[in-house]
Amino acid sequence: MFPQRVTLVDVGPRDGLQNEKQAVSAAHKVELVHRLQAAGLREIEVTSFVSPKWVPQMADNAEVMAGVQRQPGVRYSVLVPNMKGLEAALPTRPDEIVVFGAASEAFSQRNINCSIEESIERFRPVVEAARAQGIKVRGAVSCALGCPYQGEVSPDEVERVVRLMKDIGVQHVGIADTIGVGTPRRVQAVMERALKHYPIAEVSGHFHDTYGQAIGNVYACLEMGIHTFDASVAGLGGCPYAKGATGNVATEDVVFLLHGLGIETGIDLDRLVDAGKFISDVLGRKPVSRVANAVLSRRGAA
Numbered sequence: 001m002f003p004q005r006v007t008l009v010d011v012g013p014r015d016g017l018q019n020e021k022q023a024v025s026a027a028h029k030v031e032l033v034h035r036l037q038a039a040g041l042r043e044i045e046v047t048s049f050v051s052p053k054w055v056p057q058m059a060d061n062a063e064v065m066a067g068v069q070r071q072p073g074v075r076y077s078v079l080v081p082n083m084k085g086l087e088a089a090l091p092t093r094p095d096e097i098v099v100f101g102a103a104s105e106a107f108s109q110r111n112i113n114c115s116i117e118e119s120i121e122r123f124r125p126v127v128e129a130a131r132a133q134g135i136k137v138r139g140a141v142s143c144a145l146g147c148p149y150q151g152e153v154s155p156d157e158v159e160r161v162v163r164l165m166k167d168i169g170v171q172h173v174g175i176a177d178t179i180g181v182g183t184p185r186r187v188q189a190v191m192e193r194a195l196k197h198y199p200i201a202e203v204s205g206h207f208h209d210t211y212g213q214a215i216g217n218v219y220a221c222l223e224m225g226i227h228t229f230d231a232s233v234a235g236l237g238g239c240p241y242a243k244g245a246t247g248n249v250a251t252e253d254v255v256f257l258l259h260g261l262g263i264e265t266g267i268d269l270d271r272l273v274d275a276g277k278f279i280s281d282v283l284g285r286k287p288v289s290r291v292a293n294a295v296l297s298r299r300g301a302a
């Protein structure tokens with residue numbers, strides 16, 4: 001049965017902007033967060049506390065977190081790969097942190113410079129310390145549908161990492177199709193594995209749209225009752241360690257689908273399109289969202 005309400009986590013400020021070649025100022029990132037919350041987003045992934053040598057675009061993490069004027073009821077999350085990242089993140093008062101692992105050994109090495117087992121050992125004290133401070137911990141499992149280095153990734157490999165995350169106290173698991181190769185039935189098969197270990201409210205989908213399958217994959221998850229998805233305003237993004245990977249499914253496209261299905265999101269599509277237009281103008285290009293471009297051209301014609 002379809003859910004009545006869906007929560008969207010806009011990952012544009014982090015997942016979207018981490019991969020931009022051009023510098024985006026902290027002020028523009030802060031403005032993007034403000035526009036997203038004004039559009040009704042209640043979960044926003046703001047930045048990451050990773051090595052600035054690896055991902056220079058996120059080096060302004062503390063400045064961005066400090067610049068955000070928080071709205072009650074909005075949850076602001078940040079990515080944290082290790083204790084050093086957590087120590088830097090804590091003074092910025094995130095509501096939630098995201099530890100990020102992978103279902104593929106090759107991707108784990110390229111992305112965070114360690115094996116899957118080592119990553120779990122790194123996350124263990126991070127999860128413990130964050131939870132001791134009342135901060136929720138989400139876990140992302142990259143390459144759940146395929147890996148740019150290893151190729152095929154089996155549901156067994158995904159389930160193994162999901163279980164390891166559960167064992168160390170991660171409270172929510174996000175199944176990530178990093179390179180956008182998943183198709184609906186395969187996505188459902190992988191989601192079933194996650195649902196063996198986490199309640200449905202604590203499982204989400206994170207679908208990159210590289211092969212145009214993301215919106216179909218969201219629909220496939222809705223059929224299962226899954227009701228939390230990451231999405232990226234204006235379809236921003238990609239992953240610096242997955243060459244050729246395009247952005248996450250555009251938030252505008254998911255909102256249009258959900259509202260068309262009669263599912264509530266609390267998001268105002270027009271204001272969301274404005275937010276996407278704002279950041280696309282900063283980047284000097286059009287939004288990568290069919291819905292946003294249709295709305296913008298309809299407005300132009302009006």
Ligand SMILES: CC(C)(COP(=O)([O-])OP(=O)([O-])OC[C@H]1O[C@@H](n2cnc3c(N)ncnc32)[C@H](O)[C@@H]1OP(=O)([O-])[O-])[C@@H](O)C(=O)NCCC(=O)NCCSC(=O)C[C@@](C)(O)CC(=O)[O-]
Nearest residue numbers: 049050051054081084085100111112113140142176178239
């Ligand atoms: C994980 C590390 C840090 C390991 O990197 P490392 O080199 O193995 O770490 P290290 O502990 O040996 O430290 C090396 C240097 O990094 C520094 N360092 C160490 N940790 C930190 C930190 N937290 N913050 C700032 N600096 C840090 C540390 O202080 C030292 O500095 P130096 O002495 O050379 O000057 C590195 O590999 C890294 O930062 N990787 C970045 C990974 C990343 O951000 N990837 C993109 C996000 S994941 C993603 O997009 C996928 C997702 C989530 O969206 C889902 C999907 O679609 O798949």
